[in-house]
Amino acid sequence: MIDLVVKFPVDDHVLSELHAAAFEGEPEVQPWAERxxxxxxxxxxxxxxxxxxxFVQVCWDGGAHAFVLDTAVHPEFGRRGIxxxxxxxxxxxxxQAGCEWLHVDFEPHLAAFYLDACGFRPTQAGLLKLR
Known part of the structure; x- marks a missing residue:
């Protein structure tokens, strides 16, 4: 059984470990709670x-636009609809916060997840690498 909890108290170590496992990276503790x-x-x-x-987070512009970031599921729990x-x-x-649009950027291998499973529609967007 999976329980979803909104705005749960974040432990930086635990969330960093989940993020590393989900994205096949090395665990590096990030200041998640503060961010x-x-x-x-x-x-x-x-x-x-x-x-x-x-885990997933939503950032926003304070108005009509919100942005999905950091969607992550531990590999042991993948392919279960989490x-x-x-x-x-x-x-x-x-x-509920009054946003009109929810945006998401994703890599091509995640198109079926975001477009088919989650109901997003494709749009044109741009990306500028800063570092």
Whole structure:
């Protein structure tokens, strides 16, 4: 059973470990709690027996536009619909906050997830690498 929790108390070590596992990287502790409190409209965690197994955050412009970031599910819990549940919860939170649009950027291999499973539609966008 998976429990979704909105704006759960964030442990930087735990979320950094989940992020590293989901994105096949080396765990490097990031200041998640500080960043989320300062910049996020909301965030949602997926928990299995009190273990964080999924995460998504929503940032926004303070108005009509919100942005999905950092959708992550631990590989041990993949392919169970957790990511889709997280994005749906994030969309609901953004809608309740009065946002009109929810944006997401993704790599090509995630198109089926975001476009088919989560209901986003493709748009043209631009990206500028800063570093």
């Amino acid at each position: 989320l409190e300062r910049w996020a409209l909301t965030w949602v965690g997926a928990f299995s027996n009190h273990r964080l197994v999924g 990511g889709q549940q997280l994005v749906a919860a994030a969309a609901s939170e953004a809608r």
